[in-house]
Amino acid sequence: DGPQGPVPVNNLWYSFKFGGIEFFGFSTEHAFENGSPQFEWLSGALKASASDPSVSWRIVFGHRPAYCSTSDYYDCKHAGPTKLRPVLLPLFEEYGVDLFLAGHLHNYERSFPISANGEVLRTSYNFTAARHDDPKAKMGTVHMVVGNAGDNEGLTYTWEEPKPSW
Numbered sequence: 001d002g003p004q005g006p007v008p009v010n011n012l013w014y015s016f017k018f019g020g021i022e023f024f025g026f027s028t029e030h031a032f033e034n035g036s037p038q039f040e041w042l043s044g045a046l047k048a049s050a051s052d053p054s055v056s057w058r059i060v061f062g063h064r065p066a067y068c069s070t071s072d073y074y075d076c077k078h079a080g081p082t083k084l085r086p087v088l089l090p091l092f093e094e095y096g097v098d099l100f101l102a103g104h105l106h107n108y109e110r111s112f113p114i115s116a117n118g119e120v121l122r123t124s125y126n127f128t129a130a131r132h133d134d135p136k137a138k139m140g141t142v143h144m145v146v147g148n149a150g151d152n153e154g155l156t157y158t159w160e161e162p163k164p165s166w
Contacts, residue, residue, distance in 0.1 A: 013038050015045050020056035022049045028064040028079075028102075033087055046095035058097045060088075065102035067111050067143040067166060071158035075105060089116040092141040098127065103147030107156040111166040113140025120166050 013026040024045055032038045042060075049055050066084040068076040092100065093116035113121045121140035143166075 013041050015049070017055070020054060022052070022055045022058050024049075024058070024060045026060065026062050028062040028084065028104075039087065043091055046091055046097065050095040057099070058095065059099045059101065060092070060097050061101040063102065064104045065109075065143065065145045066100060067114070067164075068105055068109055068145055069160040069164050070105055070107060070109075070156045071160075072105055072156075076160070085118070089114070089118070089141070092116065093138060096139060097141045098139065100141055100143045102143070102145050105145050105147050105156065106149070106151035106153070107145060108148045109143075109145040111143040113142050114166055115140050118166070 012030055013024075015022055015024045017023075024042060026032060026038055026042055030038060032042070046058065046060075049058055064075055064079055064084060066080050066088055068080055070076055088100070091097070111120075112123050113125070113127075115121055115138055121138055125142065127139055
């Protein structure tokens, strides 16, 4: 709510196409759990995109990462594993999301393609070769943290050890 009462929620989730890519923006700062209006929108939009032969790539972007390995306890040990992954990863797998872009943390990280259960599906980013080898294989989603600008809190100096398999 704002100073004058309830603030309408709009433009917090949307999609657009650019060539053969469909982008889906959603808010990790508002309700996105199963049954919420945002979840229903994202699920329906991804389902429609998956049946659209003109879309070759699906890219979802939001503020907080589902995977990260810095010393940021809340995001890397709590929010990502317990809030984002259980909701988003099954949708990503079901509807073939290729890439999830997040910021929030002021560093750069990139995962290998990951399944809904957190399994690293391959240690290559060559989706064309993977699809050619087994057209029915799960492709997985690559997760990227691209929040490497605009930080007045200082650089990230500590990372998980040992490095996660993803």
